[in-house]
């Protein structure tokens with residue numbers, strides 16, 4: 001199972017719409033996808049998907065329900081998990097509960113190919129936890145200079161937290177592919193120079209005003225009208241991501257990676273050393 005985090009420095013750049021439509025596009029390519037709404041502030045993945053979930057992460061953390069029962073069926077063959085205020089709870093929950101939750105999350109491996117975290121913008125600890133856990137972090141950037149500057153700031157903090165983070169730049173709302181590549185190259189040059197980072201390029205999605213009515217109607221645009229520019233672009237992005245699958249085969253078991261990202265570090269655990 002691949003863990004993909006979708007994030008950005010600046011808010012409102014298109015993360016949730018990209019997570020939803022990318023998830024559906026991957027599902028159309030034959031992958032089993034779970035979308036995890038990991039945005040504490042504005043948890044609106046269900047709105048974008050046009051789906052209602054009866055339960056959320058809260059129920060899985062209360063200990064009364066298992067994660068599998070909390071995950072709902074969404075459109076286009078995807079499944080999704082509403083986070084909401086549960087995401088905050090996840091950080092404060094008791095160690096035992098957290099371990100149990102992470103175990104359940106890792107057990108999704110048998111039924112899931114790609115797990116996508118739609119995070120909030122910016123880099124507070126909760127967002128960072130999901131970025132650390134991911135095999136790859138998709139940073140959504142628009143041509144807006146503020147979005148580019150905030151993306152750089154996010155990359156800087158992420159690398160401080162995870163030196164070998166796999167960072168992918170996904171340009172959104174661009175006029176054309178050339179514009180996207182120019183911005184990516186500039187960002188990569190600066191990150192290379194000041195952070196010794198190497199950013200990968202995942203592609204671009206054009207600005208497309210025709211998706212707006214579909215967003216308002218809560219219809220993911222990739223299925224509502226596959227002929228739209230944005231729909232074609234997101235399918236291209238899905239194919240690019242799919243092609244890279246084999247690169248991320250990881251020898252470390254998923255549960256250990258998750259525990260590490262969520263701060264359960266066995267090697268330096270005083271409680272365990274004392275035992």
Ligand SMILES: Nc1ncnc2c1ncn2[C@@H]1O[C@H](COP(=O)(O)OP(=O)(O)OP(=O)(O)O)[C@@H](O)[C@H]1O
Nearest residue numbers: 011012013014015016017121173206207208209230
């Ligand atoms: N490619 C695009 N073409 C046109 N409009 C777009 C495109 N991508 C995003 N938008 C616009 O940006 C708005 C915000 O998108 P979205 O909610 O997905 O952003 P977000 O990054 O998840 O925001 P937040 O930071 O609040 O979570 C959409 O409602 C849509 O109007």
Ligand SMILES: [Mg+2]
Nearest residue numbers: 015016039042
């Ligand atoms: Mg969002």
